[in-house]
Amino acid sequence: MRRVLSLYTGFFVQSLKARLAYRADFLSELFASLLATAAGILFVVLLFHRIPDLGGWRREEVLFLYGLSLVPYGIFNIFSINLYEFADRYIIEGRFDRLLLRPMPTLAQLLMERSRLTALQEVAVGLGVALWAGARLGLAWSAVDLLWLGVVAVSGAVILLAVFSILASLSFFFEDRIGVNAPVWNLIQFGRFPLPIFGPWLGAVLSWVIPFGFVTFYPATHFLGRSAFRTLCYATPLVAAAFALLGLAVWTLGVRGYRSTGS
Amino acid sequence: MSTPEPALQVVALTRTFRVFERRRGLVGGLRDLLHRDYRELRAVDAISFRVAAGEMVGLIGPNGAGKSTTIKMLTGILVPTSGEILAGGRVPHRDRIAHVKRIGAVFGQRTQLWWDLAVIESFTLLGKIYGVPAAALADRIDRLDAILDIGALLRTPVRKLSLGQRMRCDLAASLLHAPGLLFLDEPTIGLDIVAKDGVRAFLRDINRQFATTAIITTHDLRDIEELCPRILILDRGRLLYDGPLDRIKAAHAGRTRLMVDLLAAAPLAALQAIGGAAVTWEQVGPVRYRATFDRRVTRPAELARALLNRFAVSDLQIPEPSIESVIRRIYAEGAVPPPEPAGAAPPPEGGRR
Known part of the structure; x- marks a missing residue:
């Protein structure tokens, strides 16, 4: 177990080093991603200049949700780049064979072979916004709350990783670029706002089909004291575990398909 | 001499692909979106052979003969359509992780190293991946340096290496975990004559020093002449010849x-x-x-x-x-005897019978 852990951290640290080899690129990427994060937050702030509340949700509550959502999203983004580019880099350009030649699970290699440390800015900025909004809402942080924050961060990241692993697996079967990443990625945005404002139909999709509601909204109701979502809120780790298993199963199936079709 | 367990045993190995036939022109492209026509291609057709431990075997044939598909099945990257592969008692595709732990693979056209890392960092990481203890890894790198002369390259990022330097590092990388079985797909492709000689000398050396079994595909007859006492000739997926190179050369001398x-x-x-x-x-x-x-x-x-x-x-x-011309002649004139029946391939020099 310790050997496996040292292998995985070693693998990951090397990929970070490789990334840092291009300093200018790293800095410009950091700058661009900070800008994108700031724009998202600014959007929420400006929205509330026009309207007093959003379907019964106050500005601070929405900002709290938005900030909190950046924590699992940032963790996910450390690993996400290879999932987004999987079809091009690994299937079409043929790098996947190399992963099969190494005695390590392929998905683990894929996630750790290339990483973006700049995504940590999302975690930091998100935490800052959530803490600020939380203070305005008068939230007190107990030990249980902090623990739950950790659970939310990990579960959310796992759900995002699972969903995008499943999407990446599709290219095993089609051996082609699949244009589903962008539309699904856009749905992440919806999970950052109170789900009820989107109505029952979209709410159901975001809860049970592509469970981005569990990345932030449902588990965040723990902090906001909205007991209407109590059951779904505490089901978050279970949903994450279920999707992790589903993601692994689909990936395994995809690898099997690749190995019997690839050329 | 007792009968050793073969390093590799292949029986009636077959692989078919469904090939998508593209229609021509824009209209054809649009029709392709709706309905695709597939054709079945038999890339590898019921080939059988055996490789003894310590042997170096050349796998040759023209483009599209099925060499790469064969290598991919032997390394566990591809699943065979039918037939059997047994390497060290394991079925490669079924037991991938255990299988790849004891093989090494070099694909001449593609590096196994991380582009942006220094060579030594790639080696250290590979050592971790294969579970080689640090001391054993250092010793191994020393020994590989002694024959490959890579010491001066260790601190250089892979992307800054010349093709020949990169190939030497790739060869070293494939041997860090002391694999018993080595697959080399075009190991000298794109190299200049000096570099080619270096790689060949190295392969002879490791075969002698570590008794590594090796399967080599190549387009370069010199590779075969200098490395492989035994060759397998593939053409259109079929095994045309399995035997010593000398017999082919004798047939060609005329x-x-x-x-x-x-x-x-x-x-x-x-x-x-x-x-x-x-x-x-x-x-x-x-x-x-x-x-x-x-x-x-x-x-x-x-x-x-x-x-x-x-x-x-x-x-x-x-x-x-x-x-290509050798194979054409084998076809046209039956210049060499056809391969013997499955599993009864002629033994290599000093082999068993």
Whole structure:
């Protein structure tokens, strides 16, 4: 177990080093991603200049949700780049064979072979916004709350990783670029706002089909004291575990398909 | 000599692909979106062979013969359509992680190293991936450095290496975990002559020092001549020949060619006087002539000397036959015996019977 852990951290640290080899690129990427994060937050702030509340949700509550959502999203983004580019880099350009030649699970290699440390800015900025909004809402942080924050961060990241692993697996079967990443990625945005404002139909999709509601909204109701979502809120780790298993199963199936079709 | 467990055993290995036939033009492209036509392609067709531990075997054949598909099945990257592979008692695709732990693979056209990392960092990471203890890894790198001379490259990022340097590092990388079985797909492709010689010398060395079994695919006959006492010839997915290289060469000796360019044209009859009836002369250009002869009857050196003595020669060459032409001849003339039945391949030098 310790050997496996040292292998995985070693693998990951090397990929970070490789990334840092291009300093200018790293800095410009950091700058661009900070800008994108700031724009998202600014959007929420400006929205509330026009309207007093959003379907019964106050500005601070929405900002709290938005900030909190950046924590699992940032963790996910450390690993996400290879999932987004999987079809091009690994299937079409043929790098996947190399992963099969190494005695390590392929998905683990894929996630750790290339990483973006700049995504940590999302975690930091998100935490800052959530803490600020939380203070305005008068939230007190107990030990249980902090623990739950950790659970939310990990579960959310796992759900995002699972969903995008499943999407990446599709290219095993089609051996082609699949244009589903962008539309699904856009749905992440919806999970950052109170789900009820989107109505029952979209709410159901975001809860049970592509469970981005569990990345932030449902588990965040723990902090906001909205007991209407109590059951779904505490089901978050279970949903994450279920999707992790589903993601692994689909990936395994995809690898099997690749190995019997690839050329 | 007792019968050792073969390093690799392949029985009736077959692999078919469904190939998507693209229609032509824009309209065809749009129709492809709606309905695709597939054709079944038998890339590897019921091939069987056995490789003993410590053997070096060349896998040759023209493009599209099925070499890469075969290697991919042997390394566990591809699942066979039918047939069996047993490597060290394991079925590669079924037991991938255990299998790849004890094989090494080099694909000449593609590096296994991380582009942006220094070579030594790639090596350290590979050591971790394969579970090689740090001390053993350092020792291994030292020994590989002694034959490959890579010490000076260790701190360089892979992307800054020349092709030859990269190939040496890739070879070293594939051997860090002391694999018993090595797959080399075009290990000398794109290298200059000096680098090619270096790689060949290295492969002979590791085969001698570590008794590594190796399967090598190549387009370069010299690789085969210098490395592989035994060759497998594939063509259109089928195993055409399994046996010593010498037998192929003997079959080929009967059609050795010599090309000569004279300073001024000479009558064909004057050339035909050289070498007598055993040599056939043709004029193939204004001042270029071609002799075809049996190397076992007429020595190329004697022929060359006679030419130089009697004519003003501007250029003279004895081209190496390409693998393609060898295979074409095997097909056309049945120049070598067909492969023996499955599992009864002729043993390598000093082999078992």
